Amino acid sequence: MHRFSILLIFLFLVNPIGAATRVTVAQLEQFLTSKQAAKQSDGEMADRLVSxxxxxxxxAQTLVRIESEASLGPNTLEQLRLIANSSIFFAPPSGELPNLAVPDQISQQRMLNAAIEYVDGALQRLPDFLAIRTTDSFDNAPQRAGSKHGKxxxxxxxxxxxxxxxAYRNGKEIVDSDSDSGNGQLGSSAFAGFTTKGEFGPxxxxILSDSFKGSVVWNRWQTSESGALVAVFRYVVSKPASHYLVDFCCYQKSRDDPQTFRFRYLAGYHGELYxxxxTGVVDRITLEAELTEDDPVMVSSSAVQYGQVNIGGKRYICPVRGVAVSEVHNLNMELVDKxxxxxxxxxxxxxxxxxxASTMRILPGDPDAN
Known part of the structure; x- marks a missing residue:
């Protein structure tokens, strides 16, 4: 075990920028501990976590524990948070999962039926409301080094x-007139910045409509962010049944051809239902488009975490946070910057x-108006 730990640390240290090092949560914690022992700077640590x-x-529970136990700088914490966000599409370590028996088929179907009833009913029960959506956008576009010849x-x-x-009114999110959200599709767009849509209902x-035309199977028990027990199902939606649109603009086919193209693709997808x-209440959903390395967009994934919010003095289940991840071909980054x-x-x-809610005031009439 000690020899393996040394090898892991070596891989972190020598792995070139751009090449990913795939590790477990335990291995990541080992590396963070070794960093503290080696007294690496915040910048050095963040650089190594990039890959x-x-x-x-x-x-979320493990991330909070790591942050409380380790004395990490702001750059390292930011990279650690991004690593955690990207990991939401995987199952937790087996040691963190509840040791419970797999429910029988009848119980599983009852949970799924309850989820369908919940989604059909919950969206109808939501009042008209306003909320704030805050998006922090990150990318790895190269930042020039301080020296003239630096990488x-x-x-x-x-x-x-x-x-x-x-704005959510009459059971629908009110979107800009140039948005596609109202056409029954959900998806991601990298047309004017990387965006996602559909968190409030579509x-x-x-997903529930598409997935029941495909495959939905039991996956595991898990503990939610709030500490409650959740049942996790894995679903797969084939391309013919899909309503997931990947919309990306723009990309070049070669460096010799300056023409740019738009990529619009109705992709098959898979993910998990928590x-x-x-009750069938949805705690979390994840979605990963089925794309290839030859596509202009190689990765398009999103996850939405739901929770209780107060609207007008009543409690409702609504989105509380989300994460979206995309990887696209960029000829300059790949061929020039390597x-x-x-x-x-x-x-x-x-x-x-x-x-x-609209308000109305009745003003007294002007006695001199007549």
Whole structure:
């Protein structure tokens, strides 16, 4: 075990920028501990974490514990948070999963039926409301080094923070007139910045509708972020049954051809449904488009975490946060900078829920008006 730990640390230290090191949560924790022992700087540590990708889910509870136990600098913490976000599409380490028996087929079907009833009913019960959607956008586009001949730095870094008010009325999210959200599709777009859509209803209804035309199977028990027990099902949706649109603009086919092209592709997809086993309430959903390395967009994945929010003095289940990950071919980054594909991550937070309602005042008439 000691020899393996030394080998792991060596891989972290020598792995070139752009090449991913896939590790477990335990191995990541080992490396963080070794960093403290070696007294590496915050910048050095963050640089090494750039190439790390987890093969297990770094849960919110474990992330909080790591942050409390390790004295990590702000750059390292940011990279660790991005690693955790990207890991949401995997199962947690087996040691963190509840040791419970797999429910029988009848119980599984009852949970899925409850989820369908919940989604059909919950969206109808939501009042008209307003909320704030805050998006932190990260990418690994190269940042030029300080010296003239220095190599470009390619670590994931914050590009922008955007805030937008969301309006939900008559059972639908009100979107801009140039958006596709109202056409029954969900998806991701890298047309004017990397964005996702559909968190307030279409994503739930569409996934459940599509998945039951494909395959839905039991996966595992898991503990939710709130500490409750959730049942996790894995689903697969084939391309013919899919309503997931990947929309990307723009890309070049070669460096010799300056023409750019738009990529619009209705992709098959798969993911997981996290359900309250007794009520069918959706705790989390994940979605990963089925793309290839030859596609202009190689990765398009998103996850939405739901939770209780207060709207007008009542409790409702609504999105509280989300993450979206995309990898696209960028000829300059791949051929000139030798970095590899462009990687984009959005962290999304939903806050300030409040009821939308019109008000009316009756003013006294002007006695001199007649």
């Amino acid at each position: 790390v990708q987890l093969m297990e889910q770094l849960t 470009p730095e390619a670590e994931l870094h914050l590009v922008r923070e955007s805030r937008r008010e969301i 994503v739930l209804k569409t 359900l309250d086993p007794s 970095i590899g594909p462009e990687r984009l991550i959005n962290e999304v937070r939903f806050s300030n829920y409040h009821k939308f």
